[in-house]
Amino acid sequence: MALPNVWHHRRVGDSASKACWICYKPSTSVLITPDNKDFFYICVGHLKDRSFCTPDAAEASAAEERKKKEELDKEIELVKKGYEEKVKKRKERRKEKEKEKGKESKDEKKQDEEEDKKDEKEKEEKIKELEKKEPQAEAGDGPRIFALHRNFYQMRLDRIRNAEIAKRNRERMKSPNLFPSVPSNDL
Known part of the structure; x- marks a missing residue:
């Protein structure tokens, strides 16, 4: 009956929401053991409470990295969309100039090519800066694996143990050998 203190966070649909184990408010978040032996509904606010549960360190860091x-x-x-829009506008301007003047001179073509190269370099620099930049860490989806605080974990173990004892007692009550029989010999 060794129940590991590892709980996976799952979400259910709004129609399947049930009362939170702690505060009894409707919740769509469920904590469940990996072997599906035990589960309970819990509010997201309780998952953030350090005195209730702690997230798995590896999972928490992986969630932050995914978010970043x-x-x-x-x-x-x-940045890419902005660059593409800039290029489109430049091409439209060139077409308008060509219509107005007929043909461009070689100098104007060289200037346009230089502007294109400059814009391309700016785009690449911005992308490199963004890759180097550390985005602000926000609590998004958060971790998915938790370990309950020892008191709450013991409460879950006690609940499972009591359920097993009650089941055994029901089975004993059904057996005819539980109660003594009436004496058969006359004295």
């Missing part, structure tokens, strides 16, 4: 990576990817995409 996502933010960095979003910023890089914004």
